Amino acid sequence: MSDLRYEATYLIETPFEPAKVAEVIAGEQSSGTFTRVPGETDDLRARARADVLSIELLEQVSTPSLSNAFLERKGVQGPWQRARVRLSFPADNVGANLPTLVATVSGNLYDLGEVTGLRLESLSLPAAYRDQFDKPRVGIAGTRQATGVAQGALVGTIIKPNVGFTAEQTAELVAQLCAAGVDFIKDDEVCANPAHAPLAARVPAVMRVVREHAERTGKHVMVAFNISDEIDPMRRHADLVVAEGGSCVMASLNWVGHAGMQTLRRHTPLAIHGHRNGYGAWSRHPLLGMSIPAYQTLWRLAGVDHLHVHGVQGKFAQPDAEVIEGIHDCYQPLAGDASDVSMPIVSSGQWAGTVPATFAAAQSDDVVFMSGGGVLAHPDGAAAGVASIRQAWAATMAGQDIFADGPQPSELARALAFFGH
Structure with missing residues (x-):
């Protein structure tokens, strides 16, 4: 096992507290789901869970950018807060597996019920992790x-x-x-x-x-x-x-x-x-x-x-x-x-x-x-x-x-x- 981690930055929009939504994203795309489950021990979380590194609050808006049946069913109203969140993921969760890396940093995130907008803005990779993938030959x-x-x-x-x-x-x-x-x-x-x-x-x-x-x-x-x-x-x-x-x-x-x-x-x-x-x-x-x-x-x-x-x-x-x-x-x-x-x-x-x-x-x-x-x-x-x-x-x-x-x-x-x- 290594201690390599890569980072992903997202722009999100949500009617909830962005810090809580960031934790949902971290859990959903690493060791857990929307709630803690049996077997998700403290040791496992320390080794495999994504971490929230920072949250930058941006503007509030009065209407959501995207429709969301989950929120509509629950009668959740705005305002909708936009924020930029930065997460850190353990590279060992993925390894040198590009399709799984893509599924981790995007994937189900676009369907989360807690958000009315989510955009992957950037990725930052340590050299030792980048070196596990292909590079241009020409x-x-x-x-x-x-x-x-x-x-x-x-x-x-x-x-x-x-x-x-x-x-x-x-x-x-x-x-x-x-x-x-x-x-x-x-x-x-x-x-x-x-x-x-x-x-x-x-x-x-x-x-x-x-x-x-x-x-x-x-x-x-x-x-x-x-x-x-x-x-x-x-x-x-x-x-x-x-x-x-x-x-x-x-x-x-x-x-x-x-x-x-x-x-x-x-x-x-x-x-x-x-x-x-x-x-x-x-x-x-x-x-x-x-x-x-x-x-x-x-x-x-x-x-x-x-x-x-x-x-x-x-x-x-x-x-x-x-x-x-x-x-x-x-x-x-x-x-x-x-x-x-x-x-x-x-x-x-x-x-x-x-x-x-x-x-x-x-x-x-x-x-x-x-x-x-x-x-x-x-x-x-x-x-x-x-x-x-x-x-x-x-x-x-x-x-x-x-x-x-x-x-x-x-x-x-x-x-x-x-x-x-």
Whole structure:
């Protein structure tokens, strides 16, 4: 047995005394339940029970954030008190078991009758506990090495149309995108192993043109093949990518699951591109689900190399503050190991005009800047779209205002005129 403990911080809303609710949470997710039970001795509690470390009272509200049939049956009225509570859990209760860790720090907590809102905000892990889980094998440094991009943002794009292309049509588009100068190409999350372009045909077709491009130019373009599936098919597909000389696979995190991602990480040396589609179900209500640091921590424990963070000034509902938090969280080692970082994937409605806001947010060029329409829909073609993004990054990092500082290179100027301010 060890004395290792990890911490979790929650935002809660309750009509009861927050200190009592914090104790309910501590008991429910460790040694007991809502009341002490036979067998839950003082010695067992001392060894296995979670502890309440702190309670910060926040505002009171006059209406609950979420409905609660338990409270309605009992006729419990407000006001409803919000609070931030920090708990400490014995690591030995879980061990190196990621699904059980997730069940412990979230799980039934979202269903507790005592709360009308609960959100996991953050996790803090001691180094000795973090080391029991997987770490990224490729990360930021390995992605740069594989693509040959030593500095500057990596410019990426997405296969569009999302679905419908045959394997050969996909390969033709990839050849065009390689010639256009991209560093990174990925499948869309809804295109994994369709009948019209099965991975068994698509991977060889695409990698043939990627290899031909590399032979001509010396440039390896990283392609993230979407292999989201059951465990055995994912392993087979990853092996095919390796056999064809590929460097990356992609999986939909929320639907493959933590155990699935761990199995994939342990099976393949490829970069694992983690797509977070569906995260809005965990995040869009401020008193429910998980904040981005907690969410990303749990996936980083599965050894994911790349993490989607959406895009600054993008097309989705998330505020820029969440995107920025996601970017910076990727750069923070989980427990002191400087190499334990993931590459943030900036994506959703991105084009040359969102580069300044992205750089201002990240304060770094360690990003893959994904642009679908911003590349493919550029009025002068994909190569001009890629050039416009590179020009925007160069100007922004040089301290120039691309919207105001005089004449621009033609590709950037056309992008600004076509896509709008």
